Amino acid sequence: MRTPDERRKILRERVASWARRLNVQPRQVRVQRMTRKWGSYSTAGVVTLAADLADQNLDFQDFVIVHELLHLRVPNHGKLFKALLTAHVPAWQTYQRTKAKRPTPTNESAAKR
Numbered sequence: 001m002r003t004p005d006e007r008r009k010i011l012r013e014r015v016a017s018w019a020r021r022l023n024v025q026p027r028q029v030r031v032q033r034m035t036r037k038w039g040s041y042s043t044a045g046v047v048t049l050a051a052d053l054a055d056q057n058l059d060f061q062d063f064v065i066v067h068e069l070l071h072l073r074v075p076n077h078g079k080l081f082k083a084l085l086t087a088h089v090p091a092w093q094t095y096q097r098t099k100a101k102r103p104t105p106t107n108e109s110a111a112k113r
């Protein structure tokens with residue numbers, strides 16, 4: 001099990017390397033506990049990632065990171081967004097399903113359903 005600091009470091013480094021490749025610059029990268037999503041993006045340029053994304057496989061991490069970073073260029077999920085996503089993460093549709101499964105059901109959320 002990784003410590004919160006390790007997770008933050010892992011994700012920040014991955015974001016930094018993808019930001020260079022995609023030629024974008026998030027104003028801020030936050031890594032925090034998120035239970036319903038893996039990542040989010042605000043129009044103010046803040047990318048937020050779920051801390052436990054650091055424990056997922058690398059391809060999935062890249063998919064979530066690239067998705068959020070691409071929003072710095074394209075604010076929606078239209079044709080251009082999908083084309084860019086396909087260019088950088090060709091198998092993104094596979095990960096899309098994994099992403100949609102969030103949250104991992106816990107007793108609490110299962111009871112609420």
Ligand SMILES: [Zn+2]
Pocket residue numbers: 067071077
């Ligand atoms: Zn999105």
